[in-house]
Amino acid sequence: DAKTTQPPSMDCAEGRAANLPCNHSTISGNEYVYWYRQIHSQGPQYIIHGLKNNETNEMASLIITEDRKSSTLILPHATLRDTAVYYCIVRVGYGNKLVFGAGTILRVKS
């Protein structure tokens, strides 16, 4: 799986948008970009994934650049409960293992 690079930590004010970047410059054409988050002492929670097009769901939006070498996860209105470690992962299709990097610690502050 392609390696990803994320900033180690970010702060965001409550109610503002949180924009979390991820670089995956060696991504292959059949690799998806997945985002998960992990709140302390819990299993990771799926957020969103995409291949080429931008995606949006009830939790977040995923913006993937045209060359697919980077992406941004957007939490439109961050709350204190969004404080977590956010992982950007690229993987090929079904059944393939997820390899976690260090992730970004997002701290939402009031």
Next chain:
Amino acid sequence: GAVVSQHPSRVICKSGTSVKIECRSLDFQATTMFWYRQFPKQSLMLMATSNEGSKATYEQGVEKDKFLINHASLTLSTLTVTSAHPEDSSFYICSATPAPNTEAFFGQGTRLTVV
């Protein structure tokens, strides 16, 4: 979304004993499940891939005789930590994917403390 359940959520055992952790997919079948270990302030580290009806595939550096994996049905995988030692104390997490090109779902994790 799909549900993956782990049991127990927390266990304390004595050094030298064995501990079994269960991972169940509650509303889907999973031919493949994955086991991870996470030490404090570190990321998840993949330990092994559990394959239904066949042997597990272990990542480099993970002792297969110490971490026994059994995937006897399409909804259950078990991880047994044999002859546990304090250095095996960690957060163990499993995951499974219900369908091709979809997200993986994770269990809530098992906190193992070996005393």
